[in-house]
Amino acid sequence: MNKNEMLYKVQQYNFAAYDMLLYLDTHPDDRKAFRMFRQLVEKYKKLKAEYEEKFGPLEAYSAADFDSFNWLKSPWPWERMANV
Protein backbone atom coordinates (compact mmCIF):
# COMPACT_ATOMS: atom_id res chain seq x y z
CA MET A 1 0.00 0.00 0.00
CA ASN A 2 1.17 3.50 -0.70
CA LYS A 3 1.06 6.32 1.81
CA ASN A 4 -2.45 7.58 1.05
CA GLU A 5 -3.90 4.08 0.91
CA MET A 6 -2.35 3.27 4.25
CA LEU A 7 -3.59 6.52 5.77
CA TYR A 8 -7.08 5.82 4.50
CA LYS A 9 -7.01 2.36 6.16
CA VAL A 10 -6.00 4.01 9.46
CA GLN A 11 -8.89 6.45 9.09
CA GLN A 12 -11.36 3.66 8.30
CA TYR A 13 -10.56 1.75 11.47
CA ASN A 14 -10.43 4.95 13.50
CA PHE A 15 -13.93 5.77 12.27
CA ALA A 16 -15.26 2.25 12.92
CA ALA A 17 -13.80 2.11 16.43
CA TYR A 18 -15.28 5.52 17.26
CA ASP A 19 -18.71 4.52 15.96
CA MET A 20 -18.59 1.43 18.16
CA LEU A 21 -17.57 3.64 21.08
CA LEU A 22 -20.69 5.74 20.54
CA TYR A 23 -22.79 2.55 20.55
CA LEU A 24 -21.17 1.44 23.81
CA ASP A 25 -22.07 4.80 25.37
CA THR A 26 -25.71 3.69 25.26
CA HIS A 27 -25.10 -0.05 25.53
CA PRO A 28 -22.31 -0.36 28.15
CA ASP A 29 -23.17 -3.97 28.98
CA ASP A 30 -23.20 -5.27 25.42
CA ARG A 31 -20.42 -7.88 25.52
CA LYS A 32 -20.45 -8.50 21.77
CA ALA A 33 -20.13 -4.80 21.05
CA PHE A 34 -17.26 -4.52 23.50
CA ARG A 35 -15.46 -7.43 21.82
CA MET A 36 -15.91 -5.70 18.45
CA PHE A 37 -14.66 -2.43 19.91
CA ARG A 38 -11.49 -4.08 21.19
CA GLN A 39 -10.82 -5.70 17.82
CA LEU A 40 -11.33 -2.45 15.96
CA VAL A 41 -9.10 -0.45 18.32
CA GLU A 42 -6.39 -3.11 18.17
CA LYS A 43 -6.46 -3.06 14.36
CA TYR A 44 -6.45 0.75 14.33
CA LYS A 45 -3.43 0.94 16.65
CA LYS A 46 -1.54 -1.64 14.57
CA LEU A 47 -2.19 0.17 11.29
CA LYS A 48 -1.34 3.53 12.83
CA ALA A 49 1.96 2.21 14.16
CA GLU A 50 2.81 0.75 10.76
CA TYR A 51 1.96 4.05 9.05
CA GLU A 52 3.96 6.12 11.49
CA GLU A 53 6.97 3.86 11.22
CA LYS A 54 7.03 4.41 7.46
CA PHE A 55 5.74 7.94 7.02
CA GLY A 56 6.20 9.72 10.30
CA PRO A 57 3.96 10.70 13.23
CA LEU A 58 0.22 11.23 12.83
CA GLU A 59 -0.08 12.94 16.15
CA ALA A 60 2.41 15.07 18.05
CA TYR A 61 2.95 12.60 20.88
CA SER A 62 3.96 9.91 18.38
CA ALA A 63 6.98 12.06 17.57
CA ALA A 64 8.38 10.90 20.91
CA ASP A 65 8.82 7.42 19.44
CA PHE A 66 11.44 8.62 16.95
CA ASP A 67 15.17 9.27 17.34
CA SER A 68 14.86 12.95 16.50
CA PHE A 69 12.06 15.49 16.60
CA ASN A 70 10.36 15.11 13.19
CA TRP A 71 6.94 16.50 13.96
CA LEU A 72 7.63 19.69 12.02
CA LYS A 73 8.85 17.88 8.92
CA SER A 74 6.82 18.49 5.79
CA PRO A 75 4.57 17.80 4.11
CA TRP A 76 1.83 19.14 6.31
CA PRO A 77 -1.68 17.82 5.49
CA TRP A 78 -2.68 20.98 3.66
CA GLU A 79 0.47 21.16 1.56
CA ARG A 80 0.30 20.09 -2.05
CA MET A 81 2.91 17.36 -1.57
CA ALA A 82 0.63 15.72 1.01
CA ASN A 83 -2.21 15.47 -1.46
CA VAL A 84 -0.67 13.93 -4.55
Added chain:
Amino acid sequence: MEKNKTCVNAADMICVGSCGCVGYAYVPVQEMDDLMDVSRAVRCGTIFPELELGIDEYGKVCKQWGCSEDE
Protein backbone atom coordinates in the same frame (compact mmCIF):
# COMPACT_ATOMS: atom_id res chain seq x y z
CA MET B 1 -52.28 -0.93 24.04
CA GLU B 2 -54.85 -0.95 26.90
CA LYS B 3 -55.98 2.52 27.97
CA ASN B 4 -54.84 2.30 31.60
CA LYS B 5 -51.46 0.69 30.91
CA THR B 6 -48.68 3.02 31.97
CA CYS B 7 -45.28 3.07 30.32
CA VAL B 8 -43.11 2.34 33.35
CA ASN B 9 -39.85 2.49 31.47
CA ALA B 10 -40.04 3.35 27.78
CA ALA B 11 -36.72 1.56 27.09
CA ASP B 12 -38.17 -1.78 28.24
CA MET B 13 -41.33 -1.27 26.25
CA ILE B 14 -40.46 -2.95 22.92
CA CYS B 15 -43.09 -1.08 21.04
CA VAL B 16 -42.80 0.80 17.79
CA GLY B 17 -43.60 4.50 17.77
CA SER B 18 -47.23 4.46 18.84
CA CYS B 19 -46.65 3.21 22.42
CA GLY B 20 -49.34 5.63 23.51
CA CYS B 21 -47.37 7.88 25.83
CA VAL B 22 -48.65 11.28 24.78
CA GLY B 23 -46.00 13.97 24.88
CA TYR B 24 -43.10 11.53 25.03
CA ALA B 25 -40.61 11.27 22.18
CA TYR B 26 -39.76 7.66 21.65
CA VAL B 27 -36.55 6.34 20.09
CA PRO B 28 -36.38 2.53 19.91
CA VAL B 29 -33.24 1.12 21.49
CA GLN B 30 -30.80 0.05 18.78
CA GLU B 31 -29.87 -3.62 18.85
CA MET B 32 -26.53 -4.23 17.18
CA ASP B 33 -26.68 -6.82 14.46
CA ASP B 34 -24.04 -7.31 11.82
CA LEU B 35 -21.51 -4.59 11.07
CA MET B 36 -20.59 -3.11 7.74
CA ASP B 37 -17.14 -3.52 6.25
CA VAL B 38 -14.99 -0.62 7.51
CA SER B 39 -14.21 0.63 4.01
CA ARG B 40 -17.94 0.93 3.29
CA ALA B 41 -18.74 2.23 6.78
CA VAL B 42 -16.53 5.29 6.47
CA ARG B 43 -18.30 6.20 3.20
CA CYS B 44 -21.78 5.55 4.63
CA GLY B 45 -21.10 7.47 7.84
CA THR B 46 -21.97 4.54 10.06
CA ILE B 47 -20.77 1.04 10.79
CA PHE B 48 -24.32 -0.12 11.49
CA PRO B 49 -26.38 -1.13 8.41
CA GLU B 50 -29.62 -0.40 10.23
CA LEU B 51 -28.56 3.24 10.63
CA GLU B 52 -27.69 3.73 6.98
CA LEU B 53 -30.70 5.76 5.88
CA GLY B 54 -30.71 7.75 2.67
CA ILE B 55 -32.67 11.00 2.62
CA ASP B 56 -35.13 9.30 0.26
CA GLU B 57 -35.60 6.45 2.76
CA TYR B 58 -35.90 8.55 5.90
CA GLY B 59 -39.44 8.49 7.23
CA LYS B 60 -40.49 5.78 4.77
CA VAL B 61 -38.31 2.76 5.46
CA CYS B 62 -37.85 1.07 8.84
CA LYS B 63 -34.72 -1.03 8.71
CA GLN B 64 -35.05 -2.86 11.95
CA TRP B 65 -38.56 -2.98 13.33
CA GLY B 66 -40.25 -3.95 10.10
CA CYS B 67 -42.73 -1.17 9.44
CA SER B 68 -42.59 0.89 6.26
CA GLU B 69 -45.06 2.75 4.09
CA ASP B 70 -45.16 0.18 1.35
CA GLU B 71 -45.97 -2.78 3.63
